[in-house]
Amino acid sequence: MKLIGLLRRNPALRRLLMHRAGVIGLLLIAALTLLALAAPLLSPYSPDAIDLSIMLAPPSATHWFGTDPVGRDIFSRCLWGARISLIIGLVSVSMGSLLGLPAGAISAFVGGWPDRLVMRLVDILLAFPPILLAIIAIAVFGPGLTNAMIAIGISQTPVYARLMRSSVLKVRAESYVEAARSLGIPEWRVLAYHVMPNAISPIIVQASLSLASAILSAAYLGFLGLGAQPPTPEWGSMLSKGRDFLRSAPHASIFPGLFIMVTVLSFNLLGDGLTNALDPKRTRR
Amino acid sequence: MQRALLALPSLLLVTVLVFTIVHLIPGDPAQILAGDMATPQAVADLRAQWGLDRPLPIQYVAYLRNLAAGDLGRSIATRNPVTREIGDRFPTTLGLAASGILVAAILGLGAGVLAASKPFSGWDYGSMVLALTGVSTPVFWSGLILILVFSVWLGWLPSGGTGSLRHMVLPAFSLGLFDAGVIARQSRAGLLEVLEQDYIRTARAKGLAEHLVVVRHAFKNAVIPVVTVIGMQFGRMLGGAVLVESVFSLPGIGRLLVTAISQRDYPVIQGICLLLAASFVIINLAVDIAYGYLDPRIRQ
Numbered sequence: 228m229k230l231i232g233l234l235r236r237n238p239a240l241r242r243l244l245m246h247r248a249g250v251i252g253l254l255l256i257a258a259l260t261l262l263a264l265a266a267p268l269l270s271p272y273s274p275d276a277i278d279l280s281i282m283l284a285p286p287s288a289t290h291w292f293g294t295d296p297v298g299r300d301i302f303s304r305c306l307w308g309a310r311i312s313l314i315i316g317l318v319s320v321s322m323g324s325l326l327g328l329p330a331g332a333i334s335a336f337v338g339g340w341p342d343r344l345v346m347r348l349v350d351i352l353l354a355f356p357p358i359l360l361a362i363i364a365i366a367v368f369g370p371g372l373t374n375a376m377i378a379i380g381i382s383q384t385p386v387y388a389r390l391m392r393s394s395v396l397k398v399r400a401e402s403y404v405e406a407a408r409s410l411g412i413p414e415w416r417v418l419a420y421h422v423m424p425n426a427i428s429p430i431i432v433q434a435s436l437s438l439a440s441a442i443l444s445a446a447y448l449g450f451l452g453l454g455a456q457p458p459t460p461e462w463g464s465m466l467s468k469g470r471d472f473l474r475s476a477p478h479a480s481i482f483p484g485l486f487i488m489v490t491v492l493s494f495n496l497l498g499d500g501l502t503n504a505l506d507p508k509r510t511r512r
Numbered sequence: 513m514q515r516a517l518l519a520l521p522s523l524l525l526v527t528v529l530v531f532t533i534v535h536l537i538p539g540d541p542a543q544i545l546a547g548d549m550a551t552p553q554a555v556a557d558l559r560a561q562w563g564l565d566r567p568l569p570i571q572y573v574a575y576l577r578n579l580a581a582g583d584l585g586r587s588i589a590t591r592n593p594v595t596r597e598i599g600d601r602f603p604t605t606l607g608l609a610a611s612g613i614l615v616a617a618i619l620g621l622g623a624g625v626l627a628a629s630k631p632f633s634g635w636d637y638g639s640m641v642l643a644l645t646g647v648s649t650p651v652f653w654s655g656l657i658l659i660l661v662f663s664v665w666l667g668w669l670p671s672g673g674t675g676s677l678r679h680m681v682l683p684a685f686s687l688g689l690f691d692a693g694v695i696a697r698q699s700r701a702g703l704l705e706v707l708e709q710d711y712i713r714t715a716r717a718k719g720l721a722e723h724l725v726v727v728r729h730a731f732k733n734a735v736i737p738v739v740t741v742i743g744m745q746f747g748r749m750l751g752g753a754v755l756v757e758s759v760f761s762l763p764g765i766g767r768l769l770v771t772a773i774s775q776r777d778y779p780v781i782q783g784i785c786l787l788l789a790a791s792f793v794i795i796n797l798a799v800d801i802a803y804g805y806l807d808p809r810i811r812q
Contacts, residue, residue, distance in 0.1 A: 253737070271566075338759070343568065347521065347525070350522050350793060351522055351525050351526055351529060351789070351793075353744070353747070353792060353796060357748060357751060358748070358751035358754065358755070359750075359751040359785075360754065362754070362769070362770070363533055363773075363785065364774045389740070390745075391738065393740060417665070436694065436697075438649065439647065444710070450652050451758070451770060453755070466652065466653060473656055473660060473664070474664055480653070480656050480808075481657075484649075484650060487650050487653065488648050488649050488653065489648075491649075491650075492648035495644050495647060495648055498643065502701075
């Protein structure tokens with residue numbers, strides 16, 4: 228009964244739950260979160276237990292995803308890896324959007340030299356491809372999980388600022404914003420109540436993509452040996468260790484990659500659902 | 513022209529930023545170069561020889577002066593001029609990124625237009641499932657899978673190295689598939705939004721064929737945010753190239769950068785960062801100019 232009441236009061240939530248892709252994404256994320264939380268209970272082996280007698284063993288009844296180059300159980304390591312990836316994604320995206328969105332919106336709305344200044348700064352940060360910015364930040368802070376989160380957060384900030392600015396610029400030209408201004412509504416109110424809500428929908432598409440991309444960036448850093456350090460069961464570094472044995476033991480690369488893909492896919496699906504839920508003009512599907 | 517001039521201070525700030533960041537990197541390059549067994553005197557001599565003992569502002573001014581003369585210094589590790597180190601490898605990276613963005617733009621725009629022109633049809637769902645899978649797949653993983661299928665199992669294409677166009681096919685697809693997904697999603701979202709506008713209804717009402725409505729009226733307006741995305745993706749690809757170069761053993765600047773960071777090779781790190789940043793500032797400038805051309809309301 229409570230749920231029905233909640234759905235009645237919240238049309239956006241109702242639309243989200245009626246969106247097929249969104250629901251699939253939500254279910255996948257719920258499943259991954261559950262796997263991450265229950266990793267200690269569900270893992271058949273310790274993620275760090277080395278057994279050199281079964282190096283690179285193919286998938287079997289005892290080791291579902293096979294073993295890695297030092298005989299560790301890949302299934303157990305994939306489950307533990309879910310914890311790391313989810314945390315990195317959430318922390319770094321929160322950081323990037325909290326810094327980037329206000330900067331972009333204010334810059335576009337105020338215009339003039341503050342806009343030019345902010346955009347030059349954004350240009351400079353954008354002048355570094357995000358993964359390179361993250362790599363350079365890692366070179367400064369040193370490799371490791373926490374530093375990877377900071378590095379990825381920093382690398383996402385300019386994208387949010389730039390996209391928010393272009394979105395606000397577009398909305399600002401709309402006649403209803405002009406109408407609000409001509410009614411004498413203060414500028415900050417126009418920005419907060421008329422421009423932002425209408426400019427936010429393309430940002431949501433970006434936010435869904437960037438949560439996914441933060442998880443990808445973490446995997447990239449892990450792959451290059453700059454993210455989580457051994458023996459942490461991080462998917463990117465697992466894949467990196469397995470690639471030397473691609474011909475003889477492809478499973479060592481395939482399963483960690485599949486986990487990255489499914490996790491990123493589920494956030495992308497949820498992003499689609501959210502876009503639909505927050506923009507009633509879109510037709511349900 | 514005015515915009516091009518505005519890019520100059522950006523480039524100058526880039527040099528300050530690159531110079532500062534690079535010197536924040538922990539580790540003494542003179543110590544690394546001299547080796548663990550070197551005496552403190554030998555390390556100090558080396559530091560003096562490379563000018564690393566001078567104050568940072570002086571080092572920066574010297575750096576700028578040399579930069580103006582086209583001299584990026586010498587690699588601490590190999591002693592070769594940085595311009596040569598980079599010059600030898602940049603064409604590989606640029607070629608990789610260009611072929612990647614070509615794959616991405618063709619596949620992405622095609623899928624986006626197809627999906628938006630037949631919304632909620634089988635085509636739409638099919639294209640978007642593929643786009644979603646594309647944007648969800650790590651480039652190094654798609655690279656490994658492509659190698660496994662087309663090189664190891666089928667034996668059609670080489671798994672790494674350079675030398676011919678065939679060598680670039682797998683790396684280009686590995687880089688491009690991801691970005692094709694991003695472009696497809698953005699162009700579909702943009703087109704669907706534009707297709708709901710009044711002027712599209714007018715175009716339809718006057719009896720214009722649907723494909724002309726999409727191509728002639730909707731596409732130009734919908735493509736504005738997509739241009740930004742393609743611009744951003746191109747720069748991102750220069751970064752993604754680091755990973756693809758690593759997977760396919762390509763001698764590009766991405767691999768050079770990772771090696772330089774591990775060796776604390778300041779001049780090489782500075783040179784690569786500057787080159788990538790400058791390329792990106794120029795790409796952004798081109799995107800801004802394209803923006804104004806595509807949407808005169810923004811040009812002012």
